[in-house]
Amino acid sequence: MADFEPRNPNYKTFVEGYVSSQRYLDLIGAELARVEPGLAVYRIPYREDLGQQDGFFHGGVVGSVAEGVMGAAAATLVAEGANVVGAEYKVNLLSPASGVALIACGQVVKPGRRLIVCRTEVFSVDERGAQTTCAIAQGAMAVIEPRS
Numbered sequence: 001m002a003d004f005e006p007r008n009p010n011y012k013t014f015v016e017g018y019v020s021s022q023r024y025l026d027l028i029g030a031e032l033a034r035v036e037p038g039l040a041v042y043r044i045p046y047r048e049d050l051g052q053q054d055g056f057f058h059g060g061v062v063g064s065v066a067e068g069v070m071g072a073a074a075a076t077l078v079a080e081g082a083n084v085v086g087a088e089y090k091v092n093l094l095s096p097a098s099g100v101a102l103i104a105c106g107q108v109v110k111p112g113r114r115l116i117v118c119r120t121e122v123f124s125v126d127e128r129g130a131q132t133t134c135a136i137a138q139g140a141m142a143v144i145e146p147r148s
Contacts, residue, residue, distance in 0.1 A: 004038035004108060007079040015040065018075045018083070022068060028061055033046045033074065038108035043099050049069035057097035058132075062122055066091050066137035067110035069106030070118035074141035077111045087115060089139025097134040099124040 008014055012035055019025060019032045026040075028050055034041035042065055044050070044057075052058045067089045074084045103123045110117045119138045123131040 004077055004111065006037045006076055007081075010080065010103060011035075011037065011076045014080075015072055015075050017025075018074055022071075024064065024102060028065070030065060030068070033073075033103070035076060037076050038073060038111070040069050040106045042069045042072070042104040042106075043101055044104070046099065054096070054104065055098070056076050056104055057124070059093050062097050062102065062115065062135050063091045063137070064120050065102060065104045066106075066120040066135055068106040070137065070139050071106075071141050073108050073118050074111075074116035074143075075117060077108060078143055079118075079145075079148035084116065084141040085144060087126050087140040087142040090147060091135055091137040094103070094135045095111045095124075095132060096145055097124045099126040099132075101122065101125040103131065111140075112143075115141055116143060 015035050030042045030044045033043045052062050106120045122135040124134045
């Protein structure tokens, strides 16, 4: 991962607030596990109501977490007062997301003034702690500058 310099010295506090304001993350039980410049990690414990008919995490949950963690990673690099919103993303579901939790690792690939390109790897975690890549995603987050 590249070394990025945050434009906001209080980026950790900003990202914590950014994540806590995403109400759907509360609904699915996502926790911000790690945050660094250009990087964010979410952990989502499995619950039956997040699963599909075969007991795996639903693909919609996997996709939304992939997009959400890219937004948090991008948010680490915006200037104070700015924000980010999703502009586009693509998810490849690689294997069933089975196990006791999901770990979603989002990282910035290229920060730009208007768009921040990110990628995510989502892992399913089994009872022993072994991780299997269940999805990858790439997207762009649009930078929203503060109104003057």
